[in-house]
């Protein structure tokens with residue numbers, strides 16, 4: 001090989017086979033029968049274009065309207081499906097009882113665990129290590145992942161869905177990519193452990209050697225059990241189930257030192273919860289691990305009768321989950337606290353769609369030829385897509401699909417009245433579900449995901465393909481570039497956040513209408529509790545930060561500022577032991593909030609920021625952006641709840657160049673904060689909302705879920721420098737005790753002998 005560039009092998013193979021300047025999609029040279037394999041493909045790794053095998057052909061031959069399910073290997077955003085998500089062949093989640101698939105889903109009893117009726121693996125990935133298999137065999141009450149990813153029908157008994165995640169340090173383009181070549185009997189090598197990402201080699205962290213990690217897809221009322229086995233060398237971890245409210249199971253919310261002790265290397269921690277319906281995701285909540293690959297999708301489906309928008313789509317496929325993430329070509333730790341001479345900040349090199357993509361080296365122009373994600377649809381049908389923004393950096397993501405309108409029907413798991421747009425801009429932690437109607441000319445169409453904001457520097461983007469079954473594989477139009485993209489049309493969630501005027505070019509989140517009933521108490525004029533939370537950065541002078549014998553944390557911001565995050569002038573520090581299980585082990589002086597600032601707490605006040613909220617109170621929160629950096633809007637995520645987005649705005653006062661707490665309070669007094677509380681306003685429910693740059697959002701929720709719930713900016717680097725606060729709803733007495741033998745942790749400071 002003898003190449004210096006890490007991706008040169010791929011780039012080289014591209015050079016040999018490339019027919020277009022832009023590079024080659026992985027395409028069969030000639031069309032093959034579905035499910036056959038090119039036996040000549042032995043000389044090079046299977047992803048290389050010159051040896052492309054027609055595994056993705058299979059999608060064209062199986063119509064999604066056939067009643068049979070699992071006729072070929074399905075995949076769920078699993079990082080192995082060779083550029084075909086196999087969607088058309090796996091239409092096993094029908095939303096309409098009378099639809100073509102009515103009654104077609106069979107649920108297999110255990111065993112077998114891994115094979116579907118045709119003997120091929122239906123949902124790969126799932127961990128079939130001896131421990132996972134053993135647990136499933138030992139306990140006949142458990143269902144395997146592919147049994148749980150099913151159409152949900154009223155009256156069907158709930159399942160207990162069992163998952164086993166083995167977390168490891170792993171490699172993109174490792175040797176697994178040479179061994180799992182498809183062979184004549186297996187179109188897809190059933191347990192392929194090859195992670196391709198965008199074709200650039202790097203070390204990563206994985207769950208079950210997949211990127212994204214395993215998808216959890218269940219029905220409402222199912223019980224979900226996930227054994228998380230940590231084998232990451234020298235690392236501790238927790239997994240947060242983003243969007244899952246954890247009612248009655250707060251100790252499984254996965255926030256380190258709030259709801260549990262981190263899982264030590266070599267240990268297994270069993271999470272158990274019942275999911276509220278919707279599109280959610282899981283990700284590591286410790287350190288920077290999320291950015292290195294520890295995330296995956298969660299879909300909690302409902303019987304169609306329970307979804308107010310189910311009449312708008314025919315299919316809700318396991319394969320139409322679209323998880324988008326930003327991607328580095330090095331460990332995230334290279335970026336924290338950050339470097340000076342080569343300060344690339346948080347800027348990702350790349351973007352991935354379901355862990356897939358290609359990368360063009362800006363210096364050489366070489367482009368990798370790894371497969372793009374393909375979503376297959378059948379003409380005339382309407383499909384529910386579930387988009388998950390798993391970005392970690394500050395970049396918003398812009399999704400556009402060539403030739404297709406997107407009808408937004410839900411956000412953050414909660415249904416909204418449908419709105420039609422052409423582009424969806426989303427922030428880290430948000431989810432948008434939309435319907436696509438396969439009503440265009442049967443062809444292949446580009447999907448473009450562009451990183452906005454800081455991602456514009458490197459022009460990070462990724463492409464995918466929306467393909468009509470039996471149509472061509474390759475879009476006929478030139479691949480959209482960062483600068484010449486798919487026309488954006490009407491935008492969901494515009495960055496300018498001009499939300500208080502009617503407009504035809506964009507729809508703000510605050511202009512969406514909830515598709516469900518809203519507790520009237522939420523809309524009462526005066527909430528029981530009103531909390532203003534301004535947030536900003538504190539910029540250290542180097543002589544303060546590097547005072548001898550002080551060791552304050554910091555992040556090197558893009559312009560070189562050394563900063564920490566403040567919410568209400570406090571930078572959150574985790575306590576040494578979990579609030580939920582070892583509250584009494586924590587020194588009360590560890591806690592603070594705006595009304596109780598520790599003595600001598602200066603401008604860089606660091607403590608466990610905790611705000612107490614009475615159980616069942618109607619809470620209003622006003623988040624105020626005091627960061628004041630153009631193009632930077634912070635998405636705030638609340639654990640344990642979804643809130644109603646009552647208003648989004650900026651100062652109406654032309655003289656006020658910069659909003660701050662004082663000004664927001666003044667606007668509130670004058671009744672000038674935007675609040676949609678009228679009959680029929682129906683403010684949408686969400687759990688993650690971007691606070692517009694130089695603006696504010698007003699949120700409300702009824703505090704019916706007791707516990708210690710984290711509220712935080714969802715940007716990863718802002719979390720680690722303290723942009724968090726714990727909302728304690730109710731008292732410890734309102735919480736169930738943690739399960740027996742819940743792990744403990746804490747300082748060890750015995751008397752000195």
Ligand SMILES: NCCC(=O)NCCc1ccc(O)c(O)c1
Pocket residue numbers: 346394454537538539557558561563627628629632717
């Ligand atoms: N007027 C204050 C200057 C300031 O706050 N500088 C920080 C800028 C920053 C911090 C973190 C980021 O992630 C980012 O993108 C930008």
